[in-house]
Amino acid sequence: MSSFGGRMREYPWLSIDRFDRENLRARAYFLSHCHKDHMKGLRAPSLKRRLECSLKVHLYCSPVTKELLLTSPKYKFWENRIVALEVETPTQISLLDEASGEKEDIVVTLLPAGHCPGSVMFLFQGQNGTVLYTGDFRLAKGEAARMELLHSGTRVKDIQSVYLDTTFCDPRFYQIPSREECLNGILELVRSWITLSRYHVVWLNCKAAYGYEYLFTNLSEELGVKVHVNKLDMFKNMPEILYHITTDRHTQIHACRHPRDDDYLRGNRLPCGMTSRNGTPLRIISVKPSTMWFGERTRKTNIIVRTGESSYRACFSFHSSYSEIKDFLGYICPVNVYPNVVPVGSTADEVVKILLIVVLVLTDEGSDDLFDTELTPVRYKIPKHQVETTLPETKASSENSEGSHSENMGNYKATTMPMSSQVDFIDCEESNGEDDDEEESEKNTVWAQVVAHNPDSTSILGNPNEKAHSDLTCALTSGQQESNADMPQWDVFFKRDIKTTDDSSENEDHLPSSIDAGRSQSPNLFSDSDSLSDSTHISSQNSSQSTHISEQGSQGLDSQADTVLITSQQTHGVDFSFLNKGGNRVTVSVWKPLDQNTPCPGNDSDLKGKNQEMNAEAGAAQTQNTLIEVNNEKSKTPNPELERDSQSSSDFEIPSTPDAELPRPDKLHCLYKKLAAGETIY
DNA sequence: GCGATCAGAT
DNA sequence: CACATCTGATCGC
Numbered sequence: 001m002s003s004f005g006g007r008m009r010e011y012p013w014l015s016i017d018r019f020d021r022e023n024l025r026a027r028a029y030f031l032s033h034c035h036k037d038h039m040k041g042l043r044a045p046s047l048k049r050r051l052e053c054s055l056k057v058h059l060y061c062s063p064v065t066k067e068l069l070l071t072s073p074k075y076k077f078w079e080n081r082i083v084a085l086e087v088e089t090p091t092q093i094s095l096l097d098e099a100s101g102e103k104e105d106i107v108v109t110l111l112p113a114g115h116c117p118g119s120v121m122f123l124f125q126g127q128n129g130t131v132l133y134t135g136d137f138r139l140a141k142g143e144a145a146r147m148e149l150l151h152s153g154t155r156v157k158d159i160q161s162v163y164l165d166t167t168f169c170d171p172r173f174y175q176i177p178s179r180e181e182c183l184n185g186i187l188e189l190v191r192s193w194i195t196l197s198r199y200h201v202v203w204l205n206c207k208a209a210y211g212y213e214y215l216f217t218n219l220s221e222e223l224g225v226k227v228h229v230n231k232l233d234m235f236k237n238m239p240e241i242l243y244h245i246t247t248d249r250h251t252q253i254h255a256c257r258h259p260r261d262d263d264y265l266r267g268n269r270l271p272c273g274m275t276s277r278n279g280t281p282l283r284i285i286s287v288k289p290s291t292m293w294f295g296e297r298t299r300k301t302n303i304i305v306r307t308g309e310s311s312y313r314a315c316f317s318f319h320s321s322y323s324e325i326k327d328f329l330g331y332i333c334p335v336n337v338y339p340n341v342v343p344v345g346s347t348a349d350e351v352v353k354i355l356l357i358v359v360l361v362l363t364d365e366g367s368d369d370l371f372d373t374e375l376t377p378v379r380y381k382i383p384k385h386q387v388e389t390t391l392p393e394t395k396a397s398s399e400n401s402e403g404s405h406s407e408n409m410g411n412y413k414a415t416t417m418p419m420s421s422q423v424d425f426i427d428c429e430e431s432n433g434e435d436d437d438e439e440e441s442e443k444n445t446v447w448a449q450v451v452a453h454n455p456d457s458t459s460i461l462g463n464p465n466e467k468a469h470s471d472l473t474c475a476l477t478s479g480q481q482e483s484n485a486d487m488p489q490w491d492v493f494f495k496r497d498i499k500t501t502d503d504s505s506e507n508e509d510h511l512p513s514s515i516d517a518g519r520s521q522s523p524n525l526f527s528d529s530d531s532l533s534d535s536t537h538i539s540s541q542n543s544s545q546s547t548h549i550s551e552q553g554s555q556g557l558d559s560q561a562d563t564v565l566i567t568s569q570q571t572h573g574v575d576f577s578f579l580n581k582g583g584n585r586v587t588v589s590v591w592k593p594l595d596q597n598t599p600c601p602g603n604d605s606d607l608k609g610k611n612q613e614m615n616a617e618a619g620a621a622q623t624q625n626t627l628i629e630v631n632n633e634k635s636k637t638p639n640p641e642l643e644r645d646s647q648s649s650s651d652f653e654i655p656s657t658p659d660a661e662l663p664r665p666d667k668l669h670c671l672y673k674k675l676a677a678g679e680t681i682y
Numbered sequence: 683g684c685g686a687t688c689a690g691a692t
Numbered sequence: 693c694a695c696a697t698c699t700g701a702t703c704g705c
Contacts, residue, residue, distance in 0.1 A: 036696070036697065037696070037697090136695095167695075168695095207697065209695080211695080211696085259699085290693065292693075313693095318696090
């Protein structure tokens with residue numbers, strides 16, 4: 001879920017995907033796609049009033065997004081103020097500052113984001129550099145390389161900042177099966193069921209959100225069966241979708257919904273009420289699209305998991321996986337990266353840490369290994385060492401800053417930068433010289449550094465006064481008060497099970513590792529929970545055998561079985577737990593010693609220079625800590641590790657937990673990077 | 683009565 | 693599975 005505040009540092013008078021608070025003063029609005037969490041404030045009376053007063057303010061989005069938006073009467077008042085921009089067509093927009101009369105031109109390009117119908121990324125080019133706001137996206141590896149408009153000639157454009165969908169930016173979600181794999185898995189499941197008889201129907205348990213349409217259209221196309229939905233008027237001008245969906249309940253594929261659809265299903269009724277055909281009861285299975293993810297080297301995986309007598313989960317994701325994000329970032333090579341999403345169950349600090357690691361890995365390895373072939377540009381630009389990460393404003397800090405801010409609002413342009421960003425950024429620069437002895441809870445800025453430190457120097461963690469040098473510095477603008485008290489620990493980052501639900505951690509805990517260790521990753525289209533009783537033998541199955549769907553009920557199936565299956569799959573991923581076994585370890589230390597009231601002395605657009613200064617300052621405060629060396633001058637030779645990555649590894653051995661052995665310090669650097677990349681440590 | 687916000691469910 | 697949305701409770705205007 002997006003927690004992007006709406007504005008970018010480089011162009012703070014534009015608001016994207018947020019329409020409340022400070023965004024009410026924007027000179028132009030942008031909507032990346034039609035999901036509610038990106039439309040906050042879009043139909044609020046305050047914005048409506050603003051529109052009535054400021055006739056030059058417009059909302060820019062894709063034609064499809066405009067169509068979907070205006071289908072709802074709630075947004076009708078936008079009708080004359082929406083400018084639909086064609087995708088992949090650079091468009092110049094003149095922005096007028098109503099206060100000063102100042103005019104500024106910016107070129108915006110919409111790039112397909114692959115998230116839901118009409119979803120786009122925004123590429124802005126103007127006087128403060130080129131920045132990319134991804135919105136939510138799912139792009140396969142190499143797709144960025146195929147986007148003409150991300151390039152100038154054969155080179156990728158120099159991009160100052162990327163505002164990134166970090167939903168799955170976590171090595172735990174290293175791999176998500178491709179759109180095609182997921183589609184085919186669901187297709188074959190649906191096909192195998194509905195061809196049994198005309199009374200066999202499938203209910204697709206889809207959330208009320210755009211994004212499943214390509215599933216519906218593909219199923220309909222392949223099977224010649226339209227999909228029943230509650231509503232379709234929003235697609236009235238999209239024949240390629242409209243043709244494949246229907247409000248006629250007499251079909252074998254349903255994606256209709258009802259608030260109590262669970263009860264309906266238990267009563268062998270579809271959410272639309274259908275329960276029989278010509279007096280013959282329907283045979284209903286439910287298929288719930290869910291995001292399943294897998295660690296590195298478990299590329300072949302179960303797209304479908306049976307979770308009950310007549311219920312299945314099917315892999316489906318609207319968002320890019322960790323490796324896809326890594327590929328994307330590695331290709332773009334921005335100077336700054338800002339996360340748009342702090343997933344629930346995670347914290348802003350964790351996202352920052354992971355982003356740091358991603359960049360660390362990319363910086364060290366070079367990024368060519370992530371490229372697909374055809375449009376491999378020569379990248380002269382070296383990835384920078386630092387990542388800047390902007391955290392969402394929380395209530396406390398944003399209100400705080402807005403309050404103090406609005407009082408000083410003489411000149412909108414000068415002060416219109418997102419409050420926390422502006423202040424924090426200045427703070428970052430200012431504070432380096434003076435923050436060593438500070439740790440004030442009301443600060444809305446924290447700094448994160450990645451440092452490796454000696455296990456004996458236990459004082460690093462949680463002690464903001466002991467700064468370690470780092471050539472990978474993260475200036476982290478945060479309104480999150482809690483992050484101050486909650487000093488992140490490396491083992492919190494890696495031992496994610498402590499943050500998972502009781503169920504899953506119990507399952508993980510109780511699952512003998514030997515079971516997983518012997519399991520093959522041979523592709524199973526369907527993994528039936530029946531196999532659980534002898535899950536150690538799953539390795540002997542092959543995909544063709546397991547594609548059969550038994551119509552008979554599997555007795556004794558329950559959701560726990562499902563959990564175990566998934567958990568065991570997870571365990572094939574990377575086991576980070578040995579990091580807690582002592583010895584040297586990497587620590588990400590975060591502290592927030594910065595004074596948010598420090599005035600801004602410099603030019604906002606010179607972010608890079610400031611960051612370098614900040615790094616230098618951080619370096620001056622170096623302590624005894626070991627550095628993570630990042631060699632960004634490294635030649636871009638293809639990485640054999642990634643070569644392997646591109647292959648399917650059918651077999652996978654879970655790494656053992658080396659209780660006794662401590663890695664040698666000189667190996668740690670390499671080790672950590674592999675870990676961060678989701679690679680297996682032997 | 684509406685909106686904003688949070689917790690919880692799906 | 694940490695997708696996005698809806699519901700209901702609560703609070704403030």
